[in-house]
Structures are given as structure tokens and as C-alpha cells.
Amino acid sequence: MMTGAQYKASLNDGRETYFEGERVPDVAAHPQLNASLDRIADCYDSFYDPAPGAVNAMMSIPRSGAELRDRIPLLHQADIVANTTYQSLMTVTTVAGRIGEQFPVYAERMRKWVAEMQAADTRITECITDAKGDRSLPPGKQTDPDAYTRVVERRDDGVVIRGAKLHITGASLSHELLTIPTKAMKPGEEDYAIACAVPVNAAGVKIVNTTYAPRHEDMRSFPISATHNFPEGFVIFDDVFVPNERIFLDGETKFAAVFAHSLGLWERLGGLAFLADEADELVGFAQLIAEANGLAKEGHIREKITEMIIHATLIRAALEAAIANCKIGEDGAAFPDELYTNAGKYHGAANYNLMCRHLHDIAGGSVLTAPGIADLENNEVGALVRKYMATGVGPAEDGEYRMRLFHAIRDLTADAYGGWKFVTNLQAGGGLYAQRIVTRKHYDMEAAKKKALKLAGLAPAEH
């Protein structure tokens, strides 16, 4: 296993990373990109076990509903790339189980890769979303054939791939890119049916980063995003060679979607679990700021908080139901229920904006306009700001307490990080529509029709 310090050092491996038009010589030293390095390193340290052959507890495979559930708080304390690492390993394990019979060679490679990753204690990101070009056209009909990642050359010892993968959170801060088809492929689209693992520092991999990390000098105004931020990677495969042992699918179009479906389940379970916790956090902020404002007993404020509570409870109910109804796969791994996972993720994502509206409505305009901590330190106005931000209610006797609550709410919901959350909660795991499709697919429609026919007096026996 790696320590935090070893992790930081590991990033200096020749990777080709860009930011705002410039090549980044050392990602660990870049002021905007390294903001979360310490969090990742801490996470390494907290799981570190010097015993030889030790495996990170988060990187092992859960075998029961109880293990699935126990994993959740672990993952929530962990950083994003620790989460994507877990999801990647679970995805590959899921796929290996599903296609192992038809393709023992691929399954063997995947299992070996999982063991290798566990041994090396690497961080992995999932590269799924292609550039896609004109969304109304399939890969082969695009003006640019590279709009979907594809094999451009096949050699004895491997393949060369070309394309781009978008929205790869933390790509520049991890070691491996688990690259899989973005969707089902059809006969004739064999070159696009490519799944493989690519090291971040492989020749031809180029990552263009963006970040919502704050640029302010005084990070105290960003109590959450100062450390909770990750660069988003626009990952370009500019003719990258992938050796055979790291190819997990190549040309079998019929199975291209298995990867995305498997990943989708784990991404959405992760998303659902985070949404459940975030919903509680929003309730907590709403109640705290209502109390600090002296409004916690006001009828319409209570009603809004109750809405938020019901929302948080329904999300968690879906998570509970997904785990209570988990399935154990052939190889003993536990899979959450697809139906509850997707319906819950949908509901949480679809209503996230409304919950933030309630929070903003309850908190008031100081979410935006509360002065900063530095203002408290000014001789002329510091005491006055503290005075006028105080309300005399509980801990808000001191104006700083309320200011810091406002900063946190702004940072979480009404600033660059807030915007990132708005969009990411919607889009992670594939957008609202994707979750609708999967929910529909897993709902037992025939049973529902039978119930209705029976009620209508049209059930077979009665008709």
C-alpha cells in the first residue's frame, strides 16, 4: 500500500497535463490543481497498512447487504478518486462475472488487473463519456470518426486508440484510466467496442483540466470548496498504444454496453448515497441558519424544512431498499437493486435544485452578501460587521458564527462549487433521462399490468 507522501510523489511520472493553455510541469505543485492533494493523501494515510499484501479496505469487494452498507460511510469520508477507484474495481468485477463465460480471456485479464490495482494501491478514474459529436448520429456516421473513442490500429501486441473522454473528475490526480464504451454498439461499429485500462502517463494521453477551485487569496471564505475540489479532466487519447493484457473488450459489439451498465449501477449507488447525505446536510444548514436567524419556529420556515426532511428521508429510503434487496452474484459479490438505486438517484437529482431553493429561501440574502472573515480583522469596520451579523440567538451571539454558516451555504450551493454540484448531481451516472430509462427497464411492468387487469375484471380467469 501507498502512504500519502508516496502518492504525492507518484504523480511526477511524466504525465502530460494542461491547464488554461499551459502545460503543467508538476501537477502536485500547481496552485489550482493541487488543492485537494492533501485530502487524497490523508485518505491514503488513514487506510495505510504496512503489512505486506495488505489491501485497502475500500478496494475489496462487498459480499452482502451489510458489507454494502458498511462501505458507504467509508466512501463518504474518502475523496472522489478513492470513490471512483472503488466504482472502477466493482465495475470490472461485475463485468468479469457477466461476460466471463463467453470471454474467459477478457475475464482473466480483468481479474488480474483488479488484483494488480489492489496490490499497487492505485487511484483509478472511469473514462466513459465520449466527445460524441452530433448526438443524433451513431459513431460511424459522424463527420469526425473520432467523435467516439476507437481503435485506429491493431498490432500483435495490442491496439492504438484515438478519441477523447470528457468530464473525468480527478484524472490528472490518479494513475489509471479505465476506458470503456459510452454506450451499446452495433455490428459495423467494432472499432468503437473497445474497453481497456490506460496509465495516465502513457504516451499520447493528454489531459486538459478545468477547475471550480476558488482563486481567492483568502480561502477562509470557502470552507468547503477550499479542500473539496477536483480538477475535471478532458482526456485525449492521441493515438495511445494499449498492450493486450490491458484490453478488456475489442470488437465484440454485442457486449459493449455491459461495461456502461455495470459502471452505471455503481456510479448511481454512489450518487444515491451521496445525495442522501447531502440532503441531510441541507436540512442541517436550513435548521441551523433558521435558528441563528431566530426563525426556527416560524410556520412557513418549518414547512419548508419539513419538505427537505421528507426529501432526505425518501432518498435514504431508496438507498435502504436498494441494499435490503441486493442480489448476490455468482462470484459472491453483492449488487444493489437496480430499480431502487435508479429511482432514488433520479428523485434525489431531480429535486436537488428545489431543496437548494428552500435553503436559500430560508437563509436570506446574506448567503451572498455576508462579509468575509478578513473584514472582521479590519480595525475600522471589523467590530461593526461582527455586531451587525450577530443576532443574539445561541451561538449566533457572535456574528462570526452566522457569517461562517452563510459562507458555507454560499460555497456549497451558490458559488462555483455550488454550480458544480447542481450540474454534477444531475449528470453523474448519466443524466436524469438515463436514470428514467434504467428505472423503466427494471420495473416489473407485467406484474403491474396483471394487477390492473384483475382490478378491471379482465384477468384471464375472470374474462
Next chain:
Amino acid sequence: MMTGAQYKASLNDGRETYFEGERVPDVAAHPQLNASLDRIADCYDSFYDPAPGAVNAMMSIPRSGAELRDRIPLLHQADIVANTTYQSLMTVTTVAGRIGEQFPVYAERMRKWVAEMQAADTRITECITDAKGDRSLPPGKQTDPDAYTRVVERRDDGVVIRGAKLHITGASLSHELLTIPTKAMKPGEEDYAIACAVPVNAAGVKIVNTTYAPRHEDMRSFPISATHNFPEGFVIFDDVFVPNERIFLDGETKFAAVFAHSLGLWERLGGLAFLADEADELVGFAQLIAEANGLAKEGHIREKITEMIIHATLIRAALEAAIANCKIGEDGAAFPDELYTNAGKYHGAANYNLMCRHLHDIAGGSVLTAPGIADLENNEVGALVRKYMATGVGPAEDGEYRMRLFHAIRDLTADAYGGWKFVTNLQAGGGLYAQRIVTRKHYDMEAAKKKALKLAGLAPAEH
């Protein structure tokens, strides 16, 4: 145990029942009130066990989450008064556990009554909602002191009660009225803190009935409500004597609310479970009619059905979570989780109207205007109606199939029974607001606040 025939005979016990201004001499013979008698009798027969001492499977106490869950399909096949019987027994068992230590005499009476009811295989309804008068005033401040049911006389051998209980579904078709305070009582309201069991045919009990049962000659146009209907009882206690052994609380205001809270849990669990099934039924109808109309593949129709699926899945997730997180009481009885039960019931009730809107939107105007089965039998127009109601799609090749689907949808959602469902789904278990209050009460607000404080950098250790 009783057979169906014995049940029917048992109703001729001198009960004082009224309908549309007239005394009903024999409820079992009244054309509007007896429409569901056969259903109740069938339910008796299906559970009948001639063994001496046998207890109806529905009337026993569940001891685990699995037993709680197994009870649900049983209850769904059963009629409404079988359900209220189960809820009544569970309520009394719950209360006996909760107040047994302080009031062993009451607890003993309650347990004895439960055993008596199980032995006699009676049907029980829950009498909770008082007339209430001016809702902004407490019981003692009403113009009419009888607006809440109260003790008007205390004797050595019992008490005399006066008041009215509203919305008592099936009161005239059952044997016992479990009468409990509608809400918490305060010191000074001792006379209103009365809980007891009263036989339907006790002197002074007068029940005024209403019903949404269809009045049409041809019941084939009412495939559901022709049999799924129950008279609603406006139950008047016109100075009714209750002997001591049937008094479960008398004057202990502090404990008055325990009954309503206990009942609320079971009523809402029942409500939640029914809402889950009904949501599936609505999905089933939506899909069937979309198919019959040839519109099942239309994008906006599919989207609406997906909304209905997500709704049905969330309701069921709440039910699953309520059961997966059940608590086992001191006496071994299993109680569903209050938080999930109430949040789920709220969500199901609050969105029921919207789901019916989707169904109506998908089905089209023939929900209202489809001719009746009798029209098919007319020589002049029968064949024409059949021809024009046919669509040539699957079973809708014959117009009658689609007509009957429309009839069922109208009957279930857009007729008198539909109106009853609209209101009952909202009001059963106490209205939306009641469920919000209970949800709020059972939500772990302190935990949510801690999560928020931690995120804001204001958690004790960090501040």
C-alpha cells in the same frame, strides 16, 4: 371463528343504523349498504378454520420484519374492515406495551379484549376523529362541550359517553367500535381523555351512513366499486354506557395521545402499503390503455408512464425501508419504522392526484364517455359501438376490451369511487399535515445539524 354466513347473520343484532333519512331495519338487506357484504363474508370464509381456539391469521401479532411484510399481501386481498380490525388490534397491543407499566389495569383489560376479539373473530373499526367543532379551540372551550367525545357520567360499574366520531368506514358492517381520543389532552380535559371499546349494537349508538356505492341498474359499468365499497359511518354516542372492563383510559390526559399515535403508525403503514399497490395498478392501467390505444411507443406517453413508475418505486422503497428498519417492542411485537412510514405515506398521498392526471392524460376522454356494456347489446347500435371502440391492437381488436378498461379507469379515478379515493388517500391516517409533523418528529435533526456544522468547519473539534 366465524364463517361468512355466520358473519352476515351476526349483523342482525338490533343495531341502530340510518341511511338517507331512514332507519335501516336490516343492514344486510339494504341495497346500497350491503354491496360489500359478500366480500367481507368471502374474506371470513377464506380464513376460516373450524379448529377450536383457531385465530384468524390476520389477527395475530407480527414478530419480525419478515412477518410484517408477509402480512401485507394478506391484508390487500382482505376487505377494509378486516384491515381496520388488524390495525385496531395492533394499536391496542402497541398501547398496552407503552402504558402497561404505569397502568397495569388498563393494559390487562386491553390484552383481555384483544384475546376476546381474536376468539370471537369480530370485525372492529377505529373511532378516532371527533366532530371537533371550531378547530381553533380546545375541547373545553367549544360552544358545544360535546364537540369532542367525553364522559358525561361516571358510575361504579362504568361511564356514560357522549359525542360523535366521523369517517368511520364500515362501522355499520362491523361489531366493535374502538373509541379513542382524537388528540393529546391537557390537564382540565380529563373527561375527554376516554378510550374504550363499544359494541356497535350498544344502546345509544346511532350510525348515520353515507356511501359512494353506485346507484346504477347496470353494475357492469362499475367493475371495481360495485364490490369495493363500504358505507361511511357518522357514529353518534348518544349517552352510551361503557362497563369498566372495556375502559382503556379514563382521565389520564397525559396518555391520551398514545392511542392516536399508536393507531397512526398502523393506519399509515396500511395506507403506505395500499398506496404502493395502487401506484402499481395505476402504472398498469396507464400501460394497458396506452397499448390499447396504439400509443405505448409514443415518447411523451412513455415519459409520463416512467414518472408513474418512479413514483410507484419510491413508495415501495419507503415501505421496504420501514420494514427493513422495524423495531421489536418489549413484548416481541414488530413495529415498522415511523420515519419511513410517514415520509412514504406523505409522498404517496401528496402525488396521488398527479399520477391520476397522468393516467387521464394518457387514456383520453373515453375514460368518461365510453358507452356501457348494455349499449353493446342493443341491436341498432351495439355492433357500431363495438366497431368504433376497437383499435385493432392486441386485445383491443374487440372494442369491448378497451371499453372495459375505460370503465375501470373511470370507476377507479374519475367517478364517485375515484373521488372517495382522492380524498381518502389524502385524509386516511390524518391528512398530509399530520404526516409531515410525525416525519419531522422522527427525523434525526441533531445528526443533520452535526453534518452541516462539520461541513461548515464549525464542528466542535474544529471550531
Next chain:
Amino acid sequence: MMTGAQYKASLNDGRETYFEGERVPDVAAHPQLNASLDRIADCYDSFYDPAPGAVNAMMSIPRSGAELRDRIPLLHQADIVANTTYQSLMTVTTVAGRIGEQFPVYAERMRKWVAEMQAADTRITECITDAKGDRSLPPGKQTDPDAYTRVVERRDDGVVIRGAKLHITGASLSHELLTIPTKAMKPGEEDYAIACAVPVNAAGVKIVNTTYAPRHEDMRSFPISATHNFPEGFVIFDDVFVPNERIFLDGETKFAAVFAHSLGLWERLGGLAFLADEADELVGFAQLIAEANGLAKEGHIREKITEMIIHATLIRAALEAAIANCKIGEDGAAFPDELYTNAGKYHGAANYNLMCRHLHDIAGGSVLTAPGIADLENNEVGALVRKYMATGVGPAEDGEYRMRLFHAIRDLTADAYGGWKFVTNLQAGGGLYAQRIVTRKHYDMEAAKKKALKLAGLAPAEH
């Protein structure tokens, strides 16, 4: 012009009308079908002017926004077939304006028919919705070619039509069937591009009726629907001859949709205006019952009523905007704005169920279970029912007042008439989807795109 008495007599004209499997010999004498006859007759009498050549004020064409607006209260007092008569005349006038240049003969016939109808003071219904068969197939591909009304024979003096028109409210109580294509037609569908006027008593016209009129003996429990009800007609054209002068389109597929679009505008304006009034009525009931219950000052009750107020105000705003932005056609007739009309109608219809939910939530279960007026007249329980339905608040000092409010709410929103309103508010004018399509069509998308491009710094001048 006709008097009410003349109108009643006019229905005995040999029309072939059916109800529940039987031919109806005299519609004016049928207990279920004639329930609204007096309302129609009263409406005749209220507009009656014995002057020769007088024209019903509602049947003239509005020439300005002010006239459009003034027409609204007139129409709201009037019965449904008076409304459909107005809409029919406006539709035909609109079409005559739109296709008059290409087809002067049709335009001439239409104008002549309008004058004839005005002179005879007839009642007209709009026959648009066909049986439609499999909705995924066009008229010509149906298993049954008659699924859409079509010309089956062309003669020198006219055509013979065959088909069925559904959901024709009040068809059996009016004189003329304005029969128009249900949608746009394509080349090859000439036989389906038929618009014409057919007398109700024409040979081959057969109407099968359904009704939501209450069947109860005591109509006092149905304060609204006892008089506000109309039979719905399933109108069959069983090879009906239409003479040339009553043919308004025959075979010109390109213009088939002009009728439906024109009718749609007037139907939706009517729908919007009714929704605006109904929304106010729902607010009124909510406030009245909250007051009668003593709950008008309760916070969450007030919040719900405020939601209903905002809803009512937005609907009316759309109506105001539609009229304030009306267009004057070439022939001087005033047309409401399509965009505001459709968006408003959509919003009103889409949220109608939610407003009823609020009303039910506010009112409580007695919406369903309040005893009837007859129960007040019973010697044994009448006084008790009156006592327990009283609340001592304002006019609810007498229980009867509150009972009658509950009856009205049930009748309007939670009974057969309520179900009819739920579905009709959605489906009238073509269902939610139809209103979305028209709104989209009339929205100035290019202007919106320009605004966005300008904001993005991508406007032509800046790019």
C-alpha cells in the same frame, strides 16, 4: 329567436338517441338526459328578443379585445351548448377568413350557414374527435377504414359520410353537428378531409349517450351537478347524406387542419376562461370551509390557500394577456393571442388536480362523509347530525351550512361530476400535449435564441 319552451319542443324531431342500451323515444322526457334542459331553456329565455331578425348576443362576432372580454361573463352564465354554439360559429368564421381566398365557394357556404344558425337560434356542437383506432397509424392504414370519419360515396348533390365522433357533450340536446377533420390530412387521405354541418336528426345519425348525472333520489346532495350536467354523445354517422350547401371542405387535404386549429383556439380560450373562474371558485370554497372549520388563521392552511390564489391569478393573467394581445382578422373579427391562450390553458389544466388536492387537504374527510339533508329531517338523528356538524363559527353555527359546503365540494371535486371535471379540464381542447405543441409553435424561438447569443457574446455583430 327561440324561447325556452320552443327549444324543448324542437328536440322532438325524430332524432335517434340511445342510452344504456335503449332507444330514447323523447330525450326531453328522459330522467337522466333531461336534467339540464331547464338550464338550456332558461338561457334561451334570458337572451330572447322577439324582434324579427334579432340575433342572440352570444352568437355575434366580437370585434375588439373589449368585446372579447365582455363575452366571457355572458358565456359563463350560459350553459355548455350555448358555449359550443359560440365556439362553432367563431370557428367557422375563422376558417372562412383563412381559406376564403382559395375556396370562395366554401367560404360563402360557411358564411351562409352562420347566418342561418343565427337566424334560427340553434344550438350547435363541435364534432371533431374521431374513433381513431390504432393511434400509431394514419387513417388510411387502419384495420377499419372508418376509424376516421370519411366520405364513402360522392353524388352530384352531396356526399355520404361514415364514422364516429366521440366526446360530443350535449349532442343529443342540440340541433346541429359541426363535423370537422380531427387532424391534418395528407395526400391520399382525401376522403378523410371532410368538413360539414349535419342536423342531429339527419337519417343515419345515431347518438349513444352516457352521463355523470346523479341517480340519487334526493338531489339536494348534489347542489351543482343536479343541474350542471350534460349527456356526452358518442355520435355515429351510419352513412349519412350531406347536401352540397352544407359541405365546407371535401378532399382538400392541405386545409384539413385549418378547422381543428381554428376550433382549438376558441375551445382553449373558453377553457382558459372557465379555468380562471373555477380557480377562483376553488379558492372561495377553500376559504369558506377553512373559516367554517375554524382554521382560516392556521399557518399551513393559509399557505395552501395562497398557493391556490397564485394559481388563480396566473390563469387569469394568461387570459388578460391573451385578450390584451388579441389580433383583429381581415374581416374585423378579434382573435385572442394563441401563445398566451395555450400556455394559460396548459397551466390551468395541469395544476387543476393539485388545487383540488389542496381543497381536500384543507376541508377534511367530511367532504366525503357529511350526512345528507334528508338525515337532518329524521326525528331520531336529525338534531344530532345538525349538532355535530356545527362548529359555532360564523354561519357554521348551524351544522347545515357546513354540510352544504361539504356537499358542494364533494359534488364539484370528489364525485362523478368531479371526475368529469378532472378529465374534461385536461382533455377539452385536446389534452395537455396538444396545448404544449401549440404553445411551442407560437413562441418566438428565434427571438429567444438571439437573446441568448447576445448574452453569450455570440451575436453576429460581436462574434
Next chain:
Amino acid sequence: MMTGAQYKASLNDGRETYFEGERVPDVAAHPQLNASLDRIADCYDSFYDPAPGAVNAMMSIPRSGAELRDRIPLLHQADIVANTTYQSLMTVTTVAGRIGEQFPVYAERMRKWVAEMQAADTRITECITDAKGDRSLPPGKQTDPDAYTRVVERRDDGVVIRGAKLHITGASLSHELLTIPTKAMKPGEEDYAIACAVPVNAAGVKIVNTTYAPRHEDMRSFPISATHNFPEGFVIFDDVFVPNERIFLDGETKFAAVFAHSLGLWERLGGLAFLADEADELVGFAQLIAEANGLAKEGHIREKITEMIIHATLIRAALEAAIANCKIGEDGAAFPDELYTNAGKYHGAANYNLMCRHLHDIAGGSVLTAPGIADLENNEVGALVRKYMATGVGPAEDGEYRMRLFHAIRDLTADAYGGWKFVTNLQAGGGLYAQRIVTRKHYDMEAAKKKALKLAGLAPAEH
């Protein structure tokens, strides 16, 4: 009148302004605070008229619905402080009309001040929201008596005020602070019933600024907020002397709320008009990005855009109705209708988040992760980024077009400026609840009750 250059120079007037803990010596030179100076200056120049006595067209009083409507596009091109200037003048004019009879001296001072402001072509901000302290307590019961702005000393020539006003957009960039009571005051709260005009550079005025202006070096990634940003002022009155001629109310508690109500109307009309335009802009972005993605014809995308269209249309309908129903005051000024203004503002604000959700859902994750323009200029990856951001659809043939659309959407809805808009759209004019209260107040409840009573058969004449 002032030119833009004169305006810029005018800010160097000794004002005491702070930012991030430091005194700002020259606000016009501060990199974060001056970002919108050019916009304000341009606005000055565009209205500049060198004629002596000329008055800015935006600063005159509208006299009719048509003038009210014509003002709207003018205001939309103008910057925020031009808008608050207009609202301030309209507020003071409104108040002068409402209290002129009782307090001719105040009215005279106000009219004189309006004329003075028009002549000097100043920029004014509205200072209304106090610090408020514990919101559950009135001003006089606060721990800190300064929680609401108050008079601390009365002299012959004026008063000294103390307190803070929050959320004063652009305070540091304007000349005058129109300072008014935040709410109704009661007897005993005379010191809090103070309304006056204070120059920004008056002794004792201290402004602590915050800003959402981007801090990035490359402003091309912020196509909107780079210029559309204003510092928010936390305005402290640290014992500020106000001469008599600038006092508009002092101690007359009964009239304290007139200012806030008058301001509220104009703030909400402004808010409504902006929401209407913003709603169109969101539709425009949704359609443009859907087209660029090749998804404009996809069913579920079209449905979401239609939702956005209906939303935009309803907001505009409310604006149209508010203007069409405007009232002309005694002094000839035109006032928009309160009911439609508030209901429309409420609906627009309440659904703004949902509309942004639709936009994000349609656009996809690149809203967040699209690389910047600088990345296009990098030799290594520029061409690749351009290639993979292109879709081949219309103007998106070049990847830069789509990137810039994504930047604009992120900047407008999912970045710091987006967060500012989320909260400001809610809170401007007083929060959702404030708009509900005013809507309720102006709705004709008696008329609604009458309609309901009539329908219920309970109208006076009929009962």
C-alpha cells in the same frame, strides 16, 4: 446630466469603502470592484443629453400603461444601479402621493429631492434590509438596539442615525442611499421609523463590499459576469448626520411601511420584467445547445424546452396583465397592478431553479468541463480540443462555438454569478414569502367566496 467620464470621476469623493479587510482608496481603480464601471459609464453616455435641464429618460415618471411598458426594454439594457435609481425615484414619488395629504412637509422634501436627483443625474440605491438581529423579536426587544437602523440623536438641524443596511447592490458605485424602514413599525418604535436620503460619502457611512466577480486572469471564460457584476454593499451608518431637508419620515410609525410597500411594488415589477427576459434567455440557451449537440429533435429534450417556454410565457403573461391593469395615481403616475406583479414574480422566482435544471439536463456535463479559450491557443492540445468539442451541426462545426455556449451557460447558471442569480431572483423584492403575502392581500377573496357560495346554492338570494 453626467457623461460616463464625469461619473467615473465623481466616485472619488472621499467615500469610505472596504473590501476583503482593506480600505479601498479609489473604488474606480480596484480590480474586483470596478468591473462594471464601464457598463455604468456606457449607460450614462447612451442617455447623455448636453441640453441644460435635460432629464435622463429613465428617470422620468411613466404616466400610462404604454409608458410603463416602454420603460422595460430601456431598463433591461441599463445597468443595475440605473435600475435602482429608477425604482428609488418611483418609490419616493409613490410615497409622496400616498402620504402627501397628512405630511405635506415630507412630501415637499421628497419631490424636491427627486428633482435634485434628476438634475444631478445621480445614481441611487435603495437601503431597506436591516441587520434585523433575532428575527423573532421586534426592533425594540433586540439584545442590540441597533439591529434595526434608528435615530440615536435629534438636533435642530437634523438627526443622527445608526444601524446597517444589507444587500445593497452597487452601493459603492453610486451617489445616494435612499434609506427607509424595512417593515411596519409600532407605537414605541418611533426611533426606527426613519426614512431619509444619505450621500454615499457622508461622514460615518462605511461600506463593506463583497463580489461574485470572477478572479480569473482570462475573463473570456466569463462572457457574462466579466461585465455583469456589481459589488454588494454591507452599508453601515456609524452615527451619520442627516440634515432636515433630507428626512422623509421621522417617528410616524403608522406610515413606516408605506416606503417598503411602495418600493416593493417597483422592485417586484423590475424583478418580474427581468425574470421574463431571463426566462426567454434560458429557453434560447436550451434550444441553441440542443441544436449544437444534435439533440433538438429528441422527444424528451423537446418536452423540457416546451416546459421552459410555458414558464417564460406565463411570466410574461403576468407582466402583460400587470401593465394592462395598471392604475393611474392622483398625480398622474402609472402603477402596475399589485396582484399580477406579485403572483408573476413569485412564480418566476419559485421556478427559476427548475428551469436551470432543465437547461443543465439538456446541455450536459460540458457546462462545467468545457476547456477554456486559452486551451484552444495551446500548440499541443488546442486543435484537439477544438476537434473534440465540434459536433458538425450548424455553427458547432467549429468546436469553439459550442465551448462558448457552455461557458455562457456555466457563467449564467452554474458558477459564482449563477449562484448570485439563484439567490437574488429569490430574495430580490423580499423573498418568496413576501410575495405570497402581498398576492394574498391583493386578491379579491370576497369575490371568490361569493362565487363559491353561489355554486354551493348558499348565495344570499338562494339560501
